[in-house]
Amino acid sequence: MTEVKFCSYFKNFILCGEIDFHCMLCQESFFYLDNVDKHLKWEKHRSLLKKQAYDERYKRDFLYKIRDDFYCEACNELTTEPKKHRQCSSHVAAKSVSKRPKFETMNYPIRRRSDGTVFIGDVRVTALEWHGNYGIDTDQYICFGCNEVIKKSDAQNHCKTKTHVDKMLACNVMTDYEEKPEFIRLIRPNLYHCAVCDLILPYWDNVREHISGLSHGARRRVSILPCNEASILRSMHGPTLDSNNSFKIHLKRLGLN
Numbered sequence: 001m002t003e004v005k006f007c008s009y010f011k012n013f014i015l016c017g018e019i020d021f022h023c024m025l026c027q028e029s030f031f032y033l034d035n036v037d038k039h040l041k042w043e044k045h046r047s048l049l050k051k052q053a054y055d056e057r058y059k060r061d062f063l064y065k066i067r068d069d070f071y072c073e074a075c076n077e078l079t080t081e082p083k084k085h086r087q088c089s090s091h092v093a094a095k096s097v098s099k100r101p102k103f104e105t106m107n108y109p110i111r112r113r114s115d116g117t118v119f120i121g122d123v124r125v126t127a128l129e130w131h132g133n134y135g136i137d138t139d140q141y142i143c144f145g146c147n148e149v150i151k152k153s154d155a156q157n158h159c160k161t162k163t164h165v166d167k168m169l170a171c172n173v174m175t176d177y178e179e180k181p182e183f184i185r186l187i188r189p190n191l192y193h194c195a196v197c198d199l200i201l202p203y204w205d206n207v208r209e210h211i212s213g214l215s216h217g218a219r220r221r222v223s224i225l226p227c228n229e230a231s232i233l234r235s236m237h238g239p240t241l242d243s244n245n246s247f248k249i250h251l252k253r254l255g256l257n
Ligand SMILES: [Zn+2]
Pocket: 023, 024, 025, 026, 027, 039, 045
């Protein structure tokens, strides 16, 4: 077996999202890479790391068995279907790269400020919006990634759970739309969510049309304003969700009802 040098985060069982990280050994989530670096030095993490060994059956594919999942060190991905995973072309490509660049968030168009606010290029979103959590009434949120209704008070913790991070990692934000980042996520094949407008869009054609539309443009401009001005404008134009938008309507939009 040729010696493969994986990124140290991958080797350390850290699932790396765009700006979200999860240690699968300690089952802890992190919002900043600095905190991940500190975490990797912790005794508890290091001792768990020492105990890990490739699954004998999938050694050549760099797969570990972790609880109910298999973790692929080459792809930095969890899978429940190791046989299928080892055959997919992205895996074959990933495991044959002999030296990969260090994972870093520098020069990435998505950044999280120390107060939790996220910038996608010039578009500013709150920590919860970044995580796909939107209020459906005064004390409930819906998480688009998990397709789950959560209590407002649980929203912060929900964003740190493994299932959530896992789902989040699967829906990347489009950062390269005509060289201008847009806060639009692919939730499932042919299902997109525009986080600026909180709108579900089926099919890519609708997304293109939506981006070039007036209302998206206006909302996008509001979200690049400094915090105060934006909240004043938002209160003038009402919340992004209108008040009769109930949970049922959300489910319908998601095609689940
Ligand atoms: Zn850890």
